[in-house]
Amino acid sequence: MVLKGHRMLLIILDLFLCKTTRGHVFLPQNPKTVSMVQELVKEGAVEALKKCFSSRMEFGTAGLRAAMGPGTSCMNDLTIIQTTQVVLITLRSGGVVIGYDARAHPPSGGSSKRFASLAAAVFISRGVPVHLFSDITPTPFVPFTVLHLGLCAGIMVTASHNPKQDNGYKVYWENGAQIVSPHDKGISQSIEENLEPWPESWSTEEALKSPLLKDPYQDIHTQYFKAIQKHCHHRDINKSSKVKIVHTSVHGVGHTFVQSAFKAFDLHPPYAVEEQKDPDPEFPTVKYPNPEEGEGVLTLSFALAEREGATVVLANDPDADRLAVAEKQESGQWRVFSGNELGALLGWWMFRCWEKLNSDAAAVKNVYMLSSTVSSKILRGIALKEGFHFEETLTGFKWMGNRARDLLDQGKTVLFAFEEAIGYMCSSSVLDKDGVSAAAIAGEMISYLATKSSSLSQQLTAIYEEYGYHISKNSYFICHDQDVIHSLFDRLRNYSGQKDSYPTECGRFSISAVRDLTTGYDSNQPSNKAVLPTSRSSQMITFTFSNGGVATMRTSGTEPKIKYYTELCAAPGNSNVTHLKKELDDLVDAIVDNFFEPEKNKLQPKPE
Numbered sequence: 001m002v003l004k005g006h007r008m009l010l011i012i013l014d015l016f017l018c019k020t021t022r023g024h025v026f027l028p029q030n031p032k033t034v035s036m037v038q039e040l041v042k043e044g045a046v047e048a049l050k051k052c053f054s055s056r057m058e059f060g061t062a063g064l065r066a067a068m069g070p071g072t073s074c075m076n077d078l079t080i081i082q083t084t085q086v087v088l089i090t091l092r093s094g095g096v097v098i099g100y101d102a103r104a105h106p107p108s109g110g111s112s113k114r115f116a117s118l119a120a121a122v123f124i125s126r127g128v129p130v131h132l133f134s135d136i137t138p139t140p141f142v143p144f145t146v147l148h149l150g151l152c153a154g155i156m157v158t159a160s161h162n163p164k165q166d167n168g169y170k171v172y173w174e175n176g177a178q179i180v181s182p183h184d185k186g187i188s189q190s191i192e193e194n195l196e197p198w199p200e201s202w203s204t205e206e207a208l209k210s211p212l213l214k215d216p217y218q219d220i221h222t223q224y225f226k227a228i229q230k231h232c233h234h235r236d237i238n239k240s241s242k243v244k245i246v247h248t249s250v251h252g253v254g255h256t257f258v259q260s261a262f263k264a265f266d267l268h269p270p271y272a273v274e275e276q277k278d279p280d281p282e283f284p285t286v287k288y289p290n291p292e293e294g295e296g297v298l299t300l301s302f303a304l305a306e307r308e309g310a311t312v313v314l315a316n317d318p319d320a321d322r323l324a325v326a327e328k329q330e331s332g333q334w335r336v337f338s339g340n341e342l343g344a345l346l347g348w349w350m351f352r353c354w355e356k357l358n359s360d361a362a363a364v365k366n367v368y369m370l371s372s373t374v375s376s377k378i379l380r381g382i383a384l385k386e387g388f389h390f391e392e393t394l395t396g397f398k399w400m401g402n403r404a405r406d407l408l409d410q411g412k413t414v415l416f417a418f419e420e421a422i423g424y425m426c427s428s429s430v431l432d433k434d435g436v437s438a439a440a441i442a443g444e445m446i447s448y449l450a451t452k453s454s455s456l457s458q459q460l461t462a463i464y465e466e467y468g469y470h471i472s473k474n475s476y477f478i479c480h481d482q483d484v485i486h487s488l489f490d491r492l493r494n495y496s497g498q499k500d501s502y503p504t505e506c507g508r509f510s511i512s513a514v515r516d517l518t519t520g521y522d523s524n525q526p527s528n529k530a531v532l533p534t535s536r537s538s539q540m541i542t543f544t545f546s547n548g549g550v551a552t553m554r555t556s557g558t559e560p561k562i563k564y565y566t567e568l569c570a571a572p573g574n575s576n577v578t579h580l581k582k583e584l585d586d587l588v589d590a591i592v593d594n595f596f597e598p599e600k601n602k603l604q605p606k607p608e
Ligand SMILES: *[C@@H]1O[C@H](CO)[C@@H](O)[C@H](O)[C@H]1NC(C)=O
Pocket: 235, 236, 238, 239, 263, 266, 267, 268, 269
């Protein structure tokens, strides 16, 4: 068996290292990658080689995301060239922008900067003008540049908050948003059909000297901060606000950009966490470079805040497209806001600022806010009372970005979009989440609240009192077995033995509506047809309960998980929080007992 696997691998390796069917040299010209493979072959590391070569990484919902290393399943010079060649042949003509973060993987010779220059070489070799940033930038700079310069695509080389060995490749289309179907599927298929690298694709040195190559860094730096200044509405508050803020960029790209953003808003610069402020691909002070993991990532920030007497911590993820916020409470404890809570605060703030500038009551009908289906419905509560529109999109900012584009094209104002995974779009200059503008806007909101002797926590309570409490609880089960996942979801859609017979109650809770975005069923729509796009390849069912509860169960495209997202949306005036929390806990227990039970011994609970 091993021998057979080994032989097969040697054939693949032979192809990889030597010749294609057409006889061209197919060598990955990164000597480090080559020697890594040779080492593995010498050691007879069949399993490791299999992992690298036996499958091809998929160009999926967020582009590419995989470990850096040799082989078809990894991020390396060759797979970057193959992908970029296909992006190129899929494009309309026009220029492209390419950005990169600070990731590097010395053993395989891969780095974001190297991958970005290879991508540039591919475009230049076919006469496409390239705007290649000469230094690291936050991810949102790429979609900003696509719109600002009217380009036909943008590529960002980043693995965001993934572990240090990973990298990724994100593609934005000419509309300024991440690519969606059919372009993503088209690219995915064409890669298989176009594996052979063009010889010139390796010529990074020539490309870097080409007159087709421009460095947009200075110009975009200026233009970006000018654009986000539109959202600075309280330029005078720095004089009266005494609030002190700490910022960490978690060894990523965010530091200088957030400092500049605060400057653009005339705010006192935040105190930077010294150990984490400079880019470092080893992420030495954190276990995972993900501020969503909460307190562990923020330990150094809290320590600095205590030393400086700061009461708020802002944290970006390493590519600065997301933002986490924590606030010191009167008890002395730190409260890390959930993505939903920060969504409520920023949504409220964006609307208040808009309202201040727009006294015309009719204009509110033109205003939209968006959030993903698994995020809090608090914006719906605010929209109902204030008279603007709220819409849900599928999970992931590519959906919100593209929906925002449609609305903008119809002349609407898109004030704000967010998802619970701490992603916020506060400015339509960037049709994606943006942790830099969100940090400055949060900074202004915090300073403003401080001048009113209020805090984020107090304001959040005020929002809930005014628009209704929204309490959420999200978790997941781990499941590696697709059959178990299928039988669990199929049972829910076949509850009384017939197709589309979903449960009508769950324990003591009665269900008022069901939306199944795997099959396209929605009990709330005429002829039960869901409006949002459906996808057979992932599981997602949303139950709405008569008591104001909403629960979505879904599988994750990238992890072996069944996630569940629950929220209790109370009517304004119902402020018995103890009761609401108890009601939500009971609802979650009922869901776990009734909907997960038959498969429960095959699922692992979320680790504590
Ligand atoms: C505070 O605002 C004033 C007025 O806009 C500005 O001149 C000053 O530089 C600001 N101070 C800081 C520390 O940003």
